[in-house]
Amino acid sequence: MSQPEQVTVTVDGQEVQVPKGTGLVETALAAGIEIPVFCYEPRLGPAIGACRMCLVEVEGMPPKPQAACTLTAQDGMVVKTALTSELARNAQNATLEFILVNHPLDCPVCDKGGECPLQDLTFRFGPGQTRMTFPKRTFDKPIPISPTISLDRERCILCYRCTRFSEGVAEDGELVAINRGAQSVIATFEDEPYRGRFSGNVTELCPVGALLPTPYRFEGRPWEIQSIPTVCGLCPVGCNVSVTTREGKVKRILSRNHPDVDGGWLCDKGRFAFGHLRARDRIVDPLRRVRRRGLEPVEWGEAVEEAARLLRGAEGRIVTALSGSETVEQAYALAKLMRVGLGAHTAMLPEEISDAVDGFRLPLSAIADAELVVVVGDDPVEERAPIVDLWLRAARRNGAEIVVAGIGGGAAACRRLAGEDDELGRRLRESERAILIWSGTGGAGGAHVAACAEQLGFGAKPDSGVLYLPQTANGRGVAEAWACAADEEAANPEPIALLFVSGDEAASNPDVRALAEQAERVIATTMFQGVAVGWADLVLPGTSYLERDGTYMNLEGRLQRLRRAVIPPAPDELAWLSRLAGHLGVEVSPYPPVVFAELSERAFGGLPYGEIGERADLRGREPLGKVEAPPLEKQPRRRGLRLVRYRPLFSGPAVERVPELQFQRPAPEVELSADDAKRLKVRTGDEVFVRSNGTARRLRARIEGRLVAGVVRVADEHADGLQPTVEVTRS
């Protein structure tokens, strides 16, 4: 792309050079001058000039104050802010006075106090006294607009940031302003909660204490909290977050803008699921099965010895099941212990991820600049990697075409796109900015989509690429760590003497549970009683991503730093893995930087731990050379419809333990293609039965135009007991 023209602007007598078209607020900032704002937030789309806080004087424009937020830098522009212009100063004073005439002075009991833009700007620019002698507007307050967000309409200054987010970023259209003029208020529809995957962002956008995260109400003052920069560990995006803690407890999670990863947005799972840390069934002591008495707490020293005894006794006939939520270091430590210490090379990795996708790597933010994006795979993007959905919406607003192809037939769709005579494929081939996204399980870990990209010539196009959306937060990092611990091939132990289950996700996986049936003994690491207690012989307490140091690799292939926000109630995994390794004659450091240094040479080109930084870079592409498309799996001919299941965003062990997130769980729905719906005479909203082999689920039908005929889709939690082939009938 060509360099934008540089222009010279004078702000308060100071010349500054910026690219033409830079916003005036940013231009002034480049000169070290702050223009105060409330409504202005470039991430919400074009400036609206509503709050009138940013008024400045611009030479050559009409002789009245201009809203800086709606103007852009032009060559020779002369701008005077309140620092040097009386006109601007008076205007700003006027705006602040008007904002305050109806704003309650309840700062002492307001959670925003101390970190409130209105408070700060009033302190610096505002009038020292009020001339308003009339009753202020009063409303019922606070109103829970959802179980996670409280609205105080008296504090609201109607800057419209929240409604612009709802309409123009999340595009959910659920949070709106109703009425007009001084009667305007922020509202949801009737008494419906603000339901949306990204609703919590409005609490960060709100420049006053009007929209607050309910779990944080009266939980801490800004001067008694700590902020820890880390990344979210609940999905493969790895949004950068800032964790607010007080007295060793997580109180709040805020976004921390990584412009290439999350653009400063965070989904509600990432924001509000931290309550699981203090779940009632959290395991804090190791538990050992005692014949006829069930599980009983044991001392740590004893637990580690017991683990060593069980592991040694298995004589290498061990299978290790991993979750994909382990840090790279933790997974490496476990791998080294198993593979080097015990010769146990067999692992059940959380998922398969092909190296082929790394040849087409690009940052998530590239989606916003793309002109054509094709999404293949069975799972809704927003359920699997929610922020990717926001990037796709941004792309569509920027004029990109987004095609969802091949739900229920992704691999075949990839073949088709790569073919010579496919129209969409031709356009992908011609475009300089085209992106293929695989959203779902299967797909040979992205190999299908990577092979397609290769054939479309994406390897030579830096702005075209592939994004494969894994299921787990660090499945990629875990796979790398396991692979680089040893070179020996895995052999299938028969029979399995010991199954080592690492983490709650693995422990909740039905395939792992099936393996546990065959194994003679089971060691499990889980956070929660409910997950592993019934079937493990030894349970070691697990920790959360908020309680560990280490690294995670996100779906782009970006290595990011996880920083411990709070001390876990039990030693973290790396600590006891190190002790356990000692018992088995293997050296494993309990310190993540040391472990990382050991594996970095083999896995990450020797990247030093300290260089990952708070805003991690993305490595360059790592082309494999020729990428072969894996053979297509034969779909059995079937009578009936093929059931596609997906794991909803608001599900899993963490979400299940957070009561205020339950309203976000998916509705009991079955999605049908338009063709099948027509054939079955079913309309959106109808109650239907989905049946297979004697199991029937009563669900509400919804027509999803992008599904291919012959496929129906149901969220995991509503598909219990259903087989891969189902029948749908009207109830």
Add this chain to the structure above:
Amino acid sequence: MAIREIVLAGADDRDLTRLDEYRAGGGYAQLARARELEPAAILAELDASNLRGRGGAFFATGKKAGFIPRESPKPKYLTVNADESEPGTFKDREIMLRVPHRVIEGSLITAHAIESQHVFIYIRGEYLTEFEVLRAALDEAREAELLGGVTIVLHRGAGAYICGEETGLLESLEGKRGQPRAKPPYPAITGLYGAPTLINNVETMATVPKILELGGEEYAKLGTPDSTGTRVFSLSGNVVRGGNYELPNGTTLRELIYHIGSGVPDGRELKAVIPGGSSVQILTADQIDTPLSYDAMREAGSSVGSGAIIVIDDRACIVQLGLRVAQFYMHESCGKCTPCREGTRWMVQLLHKIEDGDAEEAELDLLLDVCDRILGHCLCPLGDAAAMPIASYVDKFRDEFRQHVREGRCPFGGESSLEDVFAPVDQHRGHPTVEVPT
């Protein structure tokens, strides 16, 4: 006085709502001629005529049309502003009722001038009969194949003064809350659906056919040099013969009120005149020799605005007038920008207090300061439209305001013609919509 009618020409003699009658009087001939002309030639006529927008802003029509880029990858739109809502103004209503075809013809000529194929006429929702008349005329014109491939959509508003502001109108037409947009970008470049859009008032459009017929220069001989042509003035308030009168620009208030409107009824004294809709500064009785032209009104400290003259006699309490005007703007403030939303409400509170006799002298200055702090600080002209008149009432009738303060009550003692008027905004008081989700 021989009055040459332009906009309403012929409407007294024929039923110009009928296509045949309109055509019989020469209607649509100018459209046919215009279509033979280069668009630039039409713009040149408009420039020569010095026609200025009749909605109230008085911007040169030809110049505004010239801002529309000739080449545009997006469709170009002409939007006719028939959302007449400025208090005191009811001329567009009469124009649509009586010469609907002239509105359509003028719009089609203007569409040709900017090479647009798409016309929207945004008509205020309350004008149901006017909508029906316009729709019937449009149907006739369409049937007679006069549209020439141009689509004209009649779009009804739903009761919001702010949609008369051009960008509020565009937002409303796009199906949103009618909150004005920040400018730049200007509608000529980024208007309806992000495409170049010209927005013209009904009367402006109805003037265009005659400009072509007479020629721009000939038209410019009517009226005054700065305010050429005629205007349909709306006369209302305390006047014997209220109504719409098409007169040359430059006619004095005295001629309009006394000669045409037959003066103030019931033998009362003239107290004040609002010369251009409730958004403009008030004039006192001794200023009625001011001509209704742009420059003259500006010199007199007011504006010719939408051409709506409200006559106020000595029965009216000026504080009550201010209160009622402020209530209107508070009710109609869209709520987007801070000074207007908060300032109009504060003005109403202060005026109530003054009217009730509870205010102190300093609060008159506070009211002026609130006006001053709204003025020039808002996103759109509505804030100014609220602040300017109120400030002018205090300025010009300071003694009457003071009297309220000094006597601790309204000096009219309940006898004012504007006593206790129930404003729509009062209907909302006490029950702002508050919904409490579970």
Add this chain to the structure above:
Amino acid sequence: MIDEIRQVAAQYPVARSAILPALRIAQERHGGWLPPEAFEEVGEALDLTPAYCKAVASFYDMFHLDPVGRHLVEICTNVSCALVGAQQVVEAFEEELGVGPGETTDDGAVTLRTIECAGGCGWGTVVVVDHRYREPVRAEDVPRIVQELRDGD
């Protein structure tokens, strides 16, 4: 109704532009006001959320978010009408109907409202009865108008 709305929407390059006509259709269907289900219907027809539809409706004075009577009597009380006796007309209606502005008679027959300038200033007081202008109306005309409405029922 959804088909009717979609037909109107076809006139516009963007369907959302049809929201005002759509809300008007829905309001007529629902007896002169917009209950929550009306927003759901309009939303479905135009692919908008009910919240969005309500946000738009609540911006405009001609949409009613609470039930209204079978007849709507709206009196302009803006300056021009007020100067020539609008308040006396309001009071005459209050007297005749037994309700104040913003209220509906107990029998559900008439909702009384005051409105901002209706654009009949030269012929004040303007009273809008079921969307048709009556001008000028004086206080003494009010009993006849109310009788007319009662007779019509």
